[in-house]
Amino acid sequence: MTLRIHFTPADVARVRLADGPHPLRELAAAVRMLQVPDRPLGFAAWGRRALSGLDRRTRLLFDVLPGRASSADFLTTAEPGSVSDMLESVRRTPARRLRTDMERWAELVPRVPAEAHRVGDDPRRLHLLVDVMEQTYERVVAPYWPRIAHLAAADRATRSRHFAEDGLEKVLNGLNPRWIRWRPPVLEVRLVSGHSGDVHLNGRGLLLIPTVFQTLAPTLGHSDSAQPWLSYPIGGADALSRPTANDITTAQLLAEVPQSLITLLGRTRARVLYTIAEHPGSTTSEVARHLGISPASASEHATALRACALTDAHRDRNRILHTLTPAGTTLLNASTPTLQLPR
Secondary structure: OOEEEEOOHHHHHOOEEOOOOOHHHHHHHHHHHHHOOOOOOOOHHHHHHHHHOOOOOHHHHHHHOOOOOOOOHHHOOOOOOOHHHHHHHHHOOOHHHHHHHHHHHHOOOOOOOHHHHHHOOOHHHHHHHHHHHHHHHHHHOHHHHHHHHHHHHHHHHHHHHHHHHHOHHHHHHOOOOOOEEEEOOEEEEOOOOOOOEEEEOOOOOOEEEEEOOOOOOOOEEOOOOOOOEEEEEOOOHHHHHOOOOOOOOHHHHHHOOOHHHHHHHOHHHHHHHHHHHHOOOEEHHHHHHHHOOOHHHHHHHHHHHHHOOOEEEEEEOOEEEEEEOHHHHHHHHHHOOOOOOOO
16 A cells, blocks of 8 residues: 655755754654554664663653553644654643644544543543653663664765765665655655545645654655655664663663574674674674674684674675574564563
């Protein structure tokens, strides 16, 4: 099932690249990711650190942002500005809109917990929810925001070059090829919900918003009053895999390689496999630099992993780029403990 976004010549002229991810949408995607057992490889260490700092009140946020369902619009449609301004905008959501959004959302999810229902009826519950949003943002997103912003800036520079050198077709077809396809004058978008239909931009153009935490399918937002927007992934496991300065030490990070994997492969080879998972597409020299070992040692271990079909190597000009195979992904997933949600 495909959603078809129709462009006019005016829409083509008004396609824009956002300056960076939207903080509240990133928070929503991060909260959803914390609730699913099959989160993308490379986000496990971030997830452990994130969940360890959350308390029981976070359950309310999990209720209104369920892992595999949509959320009420008022939570993520705040106008651009500082995070505190966005949160304050959510806190000031008019009562009528709050009830309307919650009622529409309740029709889309299988079951709405009682505490979530109360958000639409009791202003105090809304204020509590915003407090929890702020606390959760500070724990699971804010420490990594400088890295995320740097990643987004690099992505924007690359896509701006594509705009200049190859035009809009190159940009749209490169956003998320598995889920987004440009068939002029229609952009075909597959959504996790399976929703299909037609969206006419009517001269408003489209805002392309990068996302780190929405790693798979895109999200589309459109209303009568604002420019429609479409999210696209820019990777990010690398930006989140390492702790921040206020988090754990380098020695502790190395200890995050599962002991079962070390027992099976040996410490250095397990670390090489783990590094390739967290930095997909790394060259041999980059793997060596991440681990503080010699390029010769990194090459030896990468060759052994490739011989066991746990990794693969692709040549890009004069470089060899290392990635995980499905077998390597299965092995790492099997050796990584399942995260427990706070109760």
